[in-house]
Amino acid sequence: MALNKEQIAQRIARELEDGFYVNLGIGIPTLVANYIPEGVDVVLQSENGLLGMGPFPIEGEEDADLINAGKQTITTIPGSVFFDSAMSFGMIRAGKVDLTVLGAMEVADNGDIANWKIPNKMVKGMGGAMDLVAAAKNIIVAMQHTNKKGESKLLPKCTLPLTGIGCVKKVVSDLGVFDVTPDGFVCIEYAPGVTIEEIKAKTAGRLTISPDVKEIEL
Amino acid sequence: MNKVVKGADVAVQDIPSGATIMLGGFGLCGIPENCIAALVRTGVDNLTCISNNAGVDDFGIGLLLQQKQVKKMISSYVGENAEFERQLLSGELEVELIPQGTLATRCMATGYGMPAVYLLAGVGTEVAEGKETRTFNGREYLLEHAFDSDFAIVKAWKGDTQGNLIFKDTARNFNPMMAMAGKITIAEVEELVPAGELDPNYIHVPGIYVHRIFQGQNYEKRIEQRTVRKA
Numbered sequence: 001m002a003l004n005k006e007q008i009a010q011r012i013a014r015e016l017e018d019g020f021y022v023n024l025g026i027g028i029p030t031l032v033a034n035y036i037p038e039g040v041d042v043v044l045q046s047e048n049g050l051l052g053m054g055p056f057p058i059e060g061e062e063d064a065d066l067i068n069a070g071k072q073t074i075t076t077i078p079g080s081v082f083f084d085s086a087m088s089f090g091m092i093r094a095g096k097v098d099l100t101v102l103g104a105m106e107v108a109d110n111g112d113i114a115n116w117k118i119p120n121k122m123v124k125g126m127g128g129a130m131d132l133v134a135a136a137k138n139i140i141v142a143m144q145h146t147n148k149k150g151e152s153k154l155l156p157k158c159t160l161p162l163t164g165i166g167c168v169k170k171v172v173s174d175l176g177v178f179d180v181t182p183d184g185f186v187c188i189e190y191a192p193g194v195t196i197e198e199i200k201a202k203t204a205g206r207l208t209i210s211p212d213v214k215e216i217e218l
Numbered sequence: 219m220n221k222v223v224k225g226a227d228v229a230v231q232d233i234p235s236g237a238t239i240m241l242g243g244f245g246l247c248g249i250p251e252n253c254i255a256a257l258v259r260t261g262v263d264n265l266t267c268i269s270n271n272a273g274v275d276d277f278g279i280g281l282l283l284q285q286k287q288v289k290k291m292i293s294s295y296v297g298e299n300a301e302f303e304r305q306l307l308s309g310e311l312e313v314e315l316i317p318q319g320t321l322a323t324r325c326m327a328t329g330y331g332m333p334a335v336y337l338l339a340g341v342g343t344e345v346a347e348g349k350e351t352r353t354f355n356g357r358e359y360l361l362e363h364a365f366d367s368d369f370a371i372v373k374a375w376k377g378d379t380q381g382n383l384i385f386k387d388t389a390r391n392f393n394p395m396m397a398m399a400g401k402i403t404i405a406e407v408e409e410l411v412p413a414g415e416l417d418p419n420y421i422h423v424p425g426i427y428v429h430r431i432f433q434g435q436n437y438e439k440r441i442e443q444r445t446v447r448k449a
Contacts, residue, residue, distance in 0.1 A: 047318065048244045049388045059446040064247060064439035065375075065389040071245040072445040082387055084394045084422075085244070085270070086326040089319025093338065112342075122307075123315065124297030130345060131319030134338040165342035 001193045002174040003216070008142050010035045010218050011189075012101055012172050015140060016042050023047060023092070023132060025102030026070045028142040032101055043079075045097055047088050047128045052080030069128065089128065093135045100136035102129060104143045104168075106158045109184035109205030111168040113141065114160035126163060133164030145173035145202050152204035154178070154185055175199050177216060183208060189216045221381040222410065223430045226256035229404045233369055235262045236289075240325065240365070240396040241269040241279060242372035245298075245442050248389030249278050250373040252406045252434040258285055266290040268367060270321060270392055274298050277440050286310070294318035298442070317345060320362055322395055328364040329398025329427065337362050370400025373434070374423070377407035378416050381425030390422065398427045406434040 003011065009031035016022065016032075020042045024030050033053075036042055044053040046068040053068060054075035062073040091097065104115040113133055116126040133139055146152055154171065171178040176199055177189035184206025187199055192215055200207060223229050230253050233239065243249030257265075258281050265288050272291050273280035280299050282288050290312040296302055305311035316324075317339040327335050336359035340346050350361040372393040375386035383405055385393055397403050410433035 046388070048247070049391050056445045056447045058449045062441060062444055062446060063387065064441045065387040067245065067247050067388055067441075067443070071247070071442040073441060073443065074445070076387075082385075082390055084385075084390050085318070085322035085392045086395045089322050093319065122297070122303050123313075125293060125295035125315045126317050126345075127295040128318035130317035130343065131339040134341060162343040 001191065003191045004174070006031060007218055008172050008174060011177065011216055012140055012142055013037060015099065015170070016040050017098075018042075020098040021045055021051070021096060023097050023100045023136070025100070025129070027103045029101040029103060030070065045088075045091070046074070047085075047092065047132070049083050049085060049088050050076070050080065052077050054080070089131050092132060095135065095137050097136055099138045099140065100132050101140045101142060102132065104141045104153070106153050106155055106160050107141055107143065107168050107171055107180070108155050108158045109180070111166040111180045112158050113163050113168050114158040115163050117161040119161070129163050133167045136167070139168050140170045140172060141168050143171065143173055145175040152202050154203045154205045156205045175202065186210050187213055189214055191216055219380050219425070221425065221428060221431045222379050223432050225432050226252035226406065226434065227259065229253060229406070229430045229432055230256045230260060230371070233257065233260070233262055236264045237262070237368045238266040238268065238366065240367045240370040240400055241267055242370075242391065242393035242396045243269065243271070243278070244388065244391035245271055246273065246278050246440050248373050248385070248391050248393055249273070250371045250406050251437055253371045253404060254278065254281055257282060257287065261285070261287070263287045264289045266292065268292045268365060270294050270318060272296040272299050272302050274442070275301050277438070283311070290314065292316065292321075294321050322392060324362055324365055325392065325395035325399045328367070329395055332364060334361050334363045336360065365399055367400050368402065370396045370403045372397045372403065372405050374405055374407045376409045376411065376416060377405055377431050378411050378413045378425070379431070380413045381405065381428030381431050382413075382416055382421045383407070383423040383425075383428065384416060384420060385422050394423050397423045402429045403427055404429065405431045407431060408434060408437060
């Protein structure tokens with residue numbers, strides 16, 4: 001069985017290390033916050049100006065002045081701090097954020113990422129994605145391995161307008177976990193019930209299988 | 219040094235058609251509701267609006283779009299507005315999309331008196347097209363310029379008669395840098411107090427950057443995505 005969205009988030013959460021400052025993008029990345037391992041202390045950064053993002057508020061306690069980058073109502077936790085947008089992207093740019101998790105439409109085997117624009121469709125904008133991918137030290141992409149037509153989204157070269165170049169370090173898809181290396185994608189884990197043959201068939205970019213490849217543990 | 223004006227209508231009365239205006243806020247959080255409403259009343263048009271987002275159909279900058287008062291939006295993310303999409307596709311509205319951090323930092327550069335800064339965001343993408351580049355420590359950067367904005371309109375939580383401002387929670391967002399970046403800066407605040415009542419240690423924007431201030435009224439503070447959990 002390929003991983004569902006929650007399981008992709010659960011697998012990515014295992015990449016979190018004690019003391020990490022982490023920026024989680026919209027969609028599957030947001031779900032990662034639900035699976036932070038016991039004993040691992042991480043601080044979530046929201047690029048609209050908050051470090052120390054807490055859970056959604058209890059019904060009736062929503063505050064229009066307190067939202068995350070997805071414009072959802074949230075809360076603070078002990079140690080939280082607010083700042084302006086320039087400082088927010090300043091700390092991202094200066095490499096203070098240890099890990100960024102975001103979604104993608106396409107990832108290339110050299111680490112290029114496209115996730116903001118589809119030609120001839122309404123363009124909403126890049127938001128903070130270009131700033132995050134240009135600067136973050138470690139970027140993990142959470143995505144479906146193929147599009148609705150079954151075509152690979154892990155490509156030799158992105159076909160959509162780029163968000164950033166050579167920046168993705170790891171991809172966690174519904175089919176497996178892939179490091180992005182100078183030799184292209186390296187499959188290090190596969191989803192339970194998914195075969196290496198299926199992964200090979202659905203990966204258009206350069207792909208090698210790690211000799212230590214194993215099933216994903218959740 | 220009293221910066222207080224009577225209200226939003228007085229504060230925006232000299233903003234002409236064709237002006238370039240910065241508007242603070244992230245989504246609908248921390249937007250200058252009173253001044254947007256006043257601009258709708260004055261009916262000025264051909265505005266260039268520098269703002270991270272463009273509001274929703276019936277709130278925020280969406281109200282200016284409805285009245286066809288906006289010629290150009292300079293933003294990082296604009297998706298939540300059907301009228302915006304219609305005007306964009308029909309060619310009535312011009313849009314310049316720039317990365318959010320670049321937008322924030324260009325505002326900051328303006329307020330700090332720096333003509334330009336080198337930034338990484340967008341290198342190797344269409345954002346880099348036509349821009350000067352320079353390599354530092356083996357990495358390529360884009361030269362990004364400060365803005366030239368006739369007015370900046372911001373919303374703060376508290377302010378005093380000298381124009382000193384304090385923001386609340388994530389309603390701070392773009393407001394401080396934009397306050398610092400306007401040739402004329404207008405601040406609307408939820409609570410206006412006499413000079414001396416705000417602790418000088420906790421002021422976010424010094425009043426030197428602010429030209430007009432007033433206490434706003436009837437804040438709606440609409441929530442875009444209400445997310446809650448069970449008690």
